[in-house]
Ligand SMILES: Nc1ncnc2c1ncn2[C@@H]1O[C@H](COP(=O)(O)OP(=O)(O)O)[C@@H](O)[C@H]1O
C-alpha cells in the first residue's frame with residue numbers, strides 16, 4: 001500500500017509540489033496524469049527516497065520512507081523514466097546485478113530472472129548485449145529490472161514514452177499483470193488514452209497540485225456534459241473577458257491575446273453568437289469544439305491541453 | 309556490506325570486459341620508460357630500437373597544424389619516431405599495406421579555426437592494422453601530448469591570440485609579426501616538450517641529507533629503470549584512476565547510480581562500493597605494472613610488502629582525488645579537465661618528468677610532501693636505495709596521510725550528494 005500525505009517540494013523558488021496526497025491499495029493501478037513539469041517525477045523521487053520533501057509524509061506498506069529508507073525500499077520496485085541499464089551487458093547480467101542488490105541470490109535469483117524475462121518476452125534475447133536492443137526491448141528490460149524481485153509496491157515513471165502503439169499495448173498488459181499479482185502501482189503518464197485504458201484510479205496533476213481525483217467514471221462525471229469551444233486568432237483579452245462574463249451561459253476558462261477557451265452547453269447553438277461577439281473584439285482564425293471528455297476536464301482544470 | 313561488494317565486483321567486471329582507455333593509459337609508463345631509455349640510457353643500450361614510422365597528413369595547412377609534427381620530431385622523441393608527410397590518404401594506405409608505417413595522423417581541415425575559436429579540435433589517428441605495438445606507441449605519445457598540451461594550452465594562448473587578431477583584421481602579417489608569433493609558438497613548443505628537461509639529467513645523484521654522492525643508475529639498464537619507472541607508474545596511476553572514476557561519473561549521468569540507490573542499500577554502501585572498485589582496480593594495475601617492470605625492464609622487485617604499503621596508500625589518494633573530482637563535476641568533460649590539471653600540476657611538483665633530486669632545495673621539499681612525489685621517492689628508496697620498510701617512515705606517512713584525508717573527504721562529499 002502506498003500512502004502520501006501533503007507533500008511539498010521547492011527547488012529554489014520553483015514550487016514543484018504544493019500539497020500532494022493520495023493512497024493506493026494493493027492490486028490497484030493509480031495513474032498520475034499531467035503534462036511535463038507537473039511534478040510527477042518529483043513525487044516518484046520522494047516515494048523512493050531519492051528526493052527529500054520539504055514537508056509531508058510518504059509511506060510504503062506503512063514504512064515511512066524518510067525515516068527508514070532502506071526498509072521501505074525492500075518492498076519497492078521502481079521503473080525510472082529514462083532507461084538505465086548497462087549497455088555492454090546482456091539482459092541476464094543486468095537483471096542479475098539488480099537482483100543481487102535486492103538481496104536475491106543463487107537459485108532464487110536465477111528463477112526470478114527466468115520468470116521476469118519470460119514475462120517481458122525477452123527470454124530468447126537474454127544473452128545478447130543490450131546495446132543492440134530496440135527502444136521497445138530496452139523499455140521492457142527497464143521494467144523487468146524494476147520488478148524482478150516481486151515488489152509489493154511498484155512505481156513507474158512514464159514507461160511508454162516514445163514507443164510505438166503495439167509496444168505500448170504490450171507494456172500496458174505487463175503492468176496489468178503486475179497489478180493482478182497484488183502490487184500497488186503508481187503509474188505516471190502524460191498520455192490521456194493510456195491513463196483511461198490502464199488505471200483504476202487517476203489523479204490529474206498540474207503545477208504540483210492534484211486538481212481532481214477519482215475513477216475514470218467519477219472524473220468523466222466531473223467533466224460534465226459541457227463542451228469546450230476554443231477560438232484562436234487575435235483578441236484583446238481584457239475586453240473579451242468583460243464581454244463574455246456578461247453571458248452566464250458561457251464559462252470562460254482562459255483568455256489570452258491569441259486564444260479563448262470556454263465551456264458551454266450545446267456548442268453548435270451558441271457558436272454563431274460567440275463568433276459574432278469575438279469578431280467585434282478581434283479576428284478569429286480557427287474554431288474548435290471539443291466533446292465532453294477527460295481531456296475537457298483537464299483543459300477546464302488547467303486552461304491548457306495535456307500535450308502542450 | 310554485501311552491497312559494497314556487489315557494486316565493486318560489478319564495476320571491476322565491466323573494466324575487465326571493456327578496458328578501453330585504461331589499456332592505453334597502461335602503455336604510457338611503458339612507452340615513456342622505453343623512450344627515456346632511448347634518449348638517456350643509450351650508452352648502455354646495445355643498438356637502438358628501430359624508429360617507429362609515423363605518417364602525417366596536413367589537410368588544415370595552417371600555422372598551428374604545421375607546428376604539430378614537432379611533437380614527434382623534437383626532443384627525446386626524435387630518436388624514437390620517424391616522421392614522413394604524405395600528400396593524401398591513398399598514399400598512406402599504400403604505405404600501410406606495404407607495412408612501411410605504423411600510424412597515420414591527420415590534421416583535419418578547420419583544426420586551427422576550432423582551436424582559435426576555443427572549440428574542441430580533433431586530430432584523427434589511424435593505426436596500421438598490420439602492426440601491433442608501433443601504433444600503440446604512437447597513440448600513447450599522442451595521448452600524452454594531448455594531456456600535457458591541454459594543460460599547457462594556456463601557455464600557447466598568447467601566440468594563438470596574435471594569430472586570431474591577424475585573421476580578424478583580415479590582412480597579411482608583417483615579417484616582424486611572423487617572427488613574434490613563431491617565437492611564441494617555439495616557446496610553447498619547448499614547454500610542450502616537457503621531457504626536454506631530462507636532457508640535463510645528471511648521473512651522480514645527490515640526495516637531501518646525504519653528504520656523499522650516491523651512485524645513480526649509471527649505465528646499468530636495470531638501475532636506470534628502477535630509477536625512472538616508479539615516477540612514470542605513479543603518473544600513469546593518477547590518470548588511470550581518473551579514467552576509472554569517470555566511468556562512475558558516466559554511470560551517474562546515465563541514471564545508473566540513481567537506480568542503484570533506489571534498491572534497498574544504504575548510500576554509504578554504494579559509495580564504498582565505488583571506492584573499493586577504484587582502489588582494488590588501481591592496486592591490480594599497479595601490481596601488473598610492477599610485474600612488467602620486473603619482467604621487461606629487469607627491475608629487481610625487492611621487498612614487495614613495502615612496495616605494496618606505498619602502493620595502497622597512493623591508490624587511496626589517487627582514487628579519492630578523482631572520486632572527489634567527479635563528485636563535484638556535472639559533466640565528464642569538466643571532470644576530465646579538472647582532474648588532468650591537478651594531475652599535471654602534482655606531476656610537475658612531484659618530479660615525474662624531472663626527478664625531484666634534480667630540483668633546487670625548496671622544490672625538493674615540496675616534492676617530498678606531495679603524495680605522488682612521496683610515493684615515487686618511496687618506490688625509488690625501496691628499489692634503488694634498498695631501504696627497509698621502517699626507513700620509509702616519513703615518506704610513507706605523507707602518502708598515507710594524503711590517502712586517508714583525500715578519501716575521507718571524497719566519501720563524505722559523495723555520500724552527501726547521494727543522500728536525499
Ligand atoms: N533536480 C531539480 N532541480 C530543480 N528543479 C527541478 C528538479 N527536478 C524537477 N524540477 C522542477 O520541478 C518541476 C516538476 O518536475 P518533474 O517532477 O520532473 O515533472 P514531470 O515529471 O511531471 O515532468 C519542474 O518545474 C522541474 O523543472
Ligand SMILES: [Mg+2]
Pocket residue numbers: 037040041042081157158
Ligand atoms: Mg517526469
